[in-house]
Amino acid sequence: MVPTRVETIAAIATPPGRSALGLIRVSGPATFDLLHTVFAPRGKRAFPARAAAFYGVLRDPADGEVVDQVVVTTFPAPHSFTGEDVAEISAHGNPLVLGRVLGLLLRQGARAAEPGEFARRAFLHGKLDLLAVEAMAQVLNATTAGQARIALNQLEGLPTRRLSGIRARLLDHHVRLEATLNFPEEAIDEIDERRLARDLAAVRADLDRFAAAARHGDLVAGGLRVVLAGRPNTGKSSLLNALLGRERAIVTEIPGTTRDTLEETLPLGDLPVRLIDTAGLRAPGDRIEALGIDRTRQALAGAFLALPVFDAATALTPDDHEVRRVLKEVGCPVVAVLNKSDLPPRLTAADLAPWPVVRVSALTGDGLEGLREAIRAEAAGRGLSHLEDLVLLGVQQGEALERARQAVGRALEGLGTIYHDMLSVELEEAIRALGLVTGEDVDPHTLDRIFERFCIGK
Ligand SMILES: Nc1nc2c(ncn2[C@@H]2O[C@H](COP(=O)(O)OP(=O)(O)O)[C@@H](O)[C@H]2O)c(=O)[nH]1
Ligand SMILES: [Mg+2]
Structure with missing residues (x-):
């Protein structure tokens, strides 16, 4: 397959309206080349040899006019939010100025970013898993400090490690089952059904706990509804x-x-x-x-x-x-x-x-x-007092987690009565569904629906 050329994207990352500063984000392989055509840092510092901040002016090469005085912060790949070369331009927080800066970047070859495109690139480059993406969406949209705290905790990655651990255990059993099914004549160890039953029961208990943490996360994130009722007066x-x-x-x-x-x-x-x-x-x-x-x-x-x-x-x-x-x-x-x-x-x-x-x-x-x-x-x-233990899931993630729980449940109940190839199918379903929650296994269409919830510039 011929690799498609990766475009360099740019967007205003701060909300419209006047403010002290406005931020423009640029990401992609041409980021620094593009900036070289419009940005002159003060002093003699090399640009952009490493992650650093540069003060200087943005100038339109077409007419030599100064567009704004800015600070450009550079993040060479892979040490950036998206994993690509990234520059963040802090300009004056006026929509007219920010619009001119963005226009300049687009004329120099950048493409206007779509909503959530920076986050999507971060995901594709392994900088964020899907639980972290969900957490980020909830940090951005949080209406309560509690919701923000749960989300920030999730961004640290503990829920992902929990779920990836469970998935790895299922993968291990799936591989063994497949090996005995596909190479019965080889001297592969027999499947120990007692051990499998014990492990699957532990996996199901872990998934139940994770689902409860997600239910509780949902409850706390929205605010606990406490209702004063009673007759009048x-x-x-x-x-x-x-x-x-x-x-x-x-x-x-x-x-x-x-x-x-x-x-x-x-x-x-x-x-x-x-x-x-x-x-x-x-x-x-x-x-x-x-x-x-x-x-x-x-x-x-x-x-x-x-x-x-x-x-x-x-x-x-x-x-x-x-x-x-x-x-x-x-x-x-x-x-x-x-x-x-x-x-x-x-x-x-x-x-x-x-x-x-x-x-x-x-x-x-x-x-x-x-x-x-x-x-x-x-x-x-x-169980709602320890916000660190709670999990926030998107709708599709919640559904996928439920599918995984059910598949593990069917495997567990069928053990001893159903054929091993059926067992293998159930484990595969659970593994795939868990992959949808963490993002280890997800299709582009689902990604579209996940990232379109973000604003432009994120
Ligand atoms: N003595 C006393 N009167 C109260 C107390 N709480 C409410 N009231 C009075 O009870 C009446 C009804 O109160 P309100 O809050 O409107 O009741 P609601 O219909 O249940 O919303 C008002 O005259 C209040 O001043 C209380 O703790 N002590
Ligand atoms: Mg009343």
């Missing part, structure tokens, strides 16, 4: 305000004030929590309230934790019983909140059994720390 909105430390929701003594769900971020240490205030659950008084109550049910269905709020100064009402019924029906984890602890009690924790109960007063702030602790404990109990 128990103090849900007051509690939201008290936890946030500001008057976000409207509070009145008129039941049915909150008619829509309201969502706010509540940082709880490292854990990003989406705290959701809802319309009270009860027989609706009008159509708007009915819609609000519908939304409450929806919010509860996707909740990490429900906090039904009860008024400690009132005995349980029919609406309270309705709340208990709905929560039982939805089936999400529950910590009950006994609010208004500043008033004479008519309701105790025993009335709310079997739910764990936290006593608070949204009015005085009493018990709020205990409530925060209860949410943290719930997260810790479900």
